Amino acid sequence: MNKKINHIEAYILAGGKSSRMGTDKGLLPFREKVLAEWVVEKLQQAFEKVTIISNNKEYKIFNIDVVEDIIKEIGPAGGIFTALQHSKANKIFVVSCDMPFITKQSIEFIVEKSINSEITIPVFENKIQPLFGVYAKQCFKQWQQLVEQKMIKLQEMITHFNVLKIDVTNHELFNKNVFMNVNDKNDLAKALQNFNHEN
Secondary structure, eight states: OOSOBOSEEEEEEOOOEETTTTEEGGGSEETTEEHHHHHHHHHHHHBSOEEEEOSOGGGGGGSSEEEOOSSOSSTHHHHHHHHHHHOOSSEEEEEETTOTTOOHHHHHHHHHTOSSOSEEEEEETTEEOTTEEEEEGGGHHHHHHHHHTTOOOHHHHGGGSOEEEEEOTTOTTOOTTTTOOOOSHHHHHHHHHHHHHHO
């Protein structure tokens, strides 16, 4: 793909203050930028429209739309709910704000596979990656019902949909760093170390 994707809208989930970090992890310094900035830049390479889901107005520094969670304090399930309701596209691409090693090529690979399923997500070393996936707008009503039933664990929620799981463990576009989340200070140190090795 040389042209940017315009039939799918991208959403970055930046939920807010991390209990393990004590701050909003997407705004943590990472090399010469902040964590979320790496994600924004990769998504802008791939998509025409990129939006951040966050209750923190500081994310406006990236000069893209920032939308508040409709239902707060329920984690990524709430972010996906908000994105599905907000989007005018038939599908959305969802990614977490703390994944600095994603690539344009890995994003495009998943998007290209998402034609016939409600949800398309990669699997790496037997672990599903629901925060690097494509979700169809038609999922919204069922997603809303699950949230109302207090079912907010993503791995349980996606079992209610037609899901395409793509094993990318040995795929050349993916390595373990692509799906690395920065959840605590140890993760941040590892990510910085990995960044130095890759660059």
